[in-house]
Amino acid sequence: MEKCLIIDFDDTLIKTIEVHAEAWRKSLNKTLDIDIPKDAILNDINYGINLLHEKFQLTKDEIKKSSQLKKEFFNQTLHNTKVNEVLFYLIKSKIFDHVIIASNSSKENLTRLLHYHNIDLNLFSLILTRDDVKNKKPYPDMGNIIFDEFSDYDRSDFIMIGDSDVDKIFSTKIDIRCIMVNF
Numbered sequence: 001m002e003k004c005l006i007i008d009f010d011d012t013l014i015k016t017i018e019v020h021a022e023a024w025r026k027s028l029n030k031t032l033d034i035d036i037p038k039d040a041i042l043n044d045i046n047y048g049i050n051l052l053h054e055k056f057q058l059t060k061d062e063i064k065k066s067s068q069l070k071k072e073f074f075n076q077t078l079h080n081t082k083v084n085e086v087l088f089y090l091i092k093s094k095i096f097d098h099v100i101i102a103s104n105s106s107k108e109n110l111t112r113l114l115h116y117h118n119i120d121l122n123l124f125s126l127i128l129t130r131d132d133v134k135n136k137k138p139y140p141d142m143g144n145i146i147f148d149e150f151s152d153y154d155r156s157d158f159i160m161i162g163d164s165d166v167d168k169i170f171s172t173k174i175d176i177r178c179i180m181v182n183f
Contacts, residue, residue, distance in 0.1 A: 002159035005096040009103035027069035098125035143174030
């Protein structure tokens with residue numbers, strides 16, 4: 001049986017992707033003065049905002065403006081995010097030696113959402129975000145940090161829970177099992 005749980009954050013532990021996508025859509029619409037459909041954002045959001053910046057060919061000034069607007073829009077809609085109660089129960093039950101978050105979200109955003117939902121950060125042995133690595137998921141950088149940190153465990157002791165192809169590819173690259181969930 002696996003002893004260490006690696007979990008994705010956005011749309012795995014907390015349902016956020018729709019809220020993120022709408023905040024990015026509004027910020028890009030305002031920055032570029034166009035109407036971008038939400039699906040144009042949702043199709044690429046799991047691979048990161050840099051892909052959206054390239055897709056819409058934003059200048060440095062537009063990136064700065066849209067990023068600031070996105071934060072404002074997202075903060076206004078935190079109440080639309082939800083906790084995956086089943087997964088949260090699993091974490092609180094302490095059936096795993098370690099629970100690790102591996103997220104492509106920023107540390108600022110992840111921490112803000114955990115605090116908003118009154119989730120104790122001490123439930124997690126390690127929290128990794130895109131701010132902690134050169135290459136975010138699906139690259140194996142986070143996995144390398146996890147395996148270094150928990151070197152007393154074999155890879156067979158780990159299991160991942162995620163919601164997207166990014167998580168599945170990541171778990172394949174770091175050679176651990178992955179359970180895919182839908183919120």
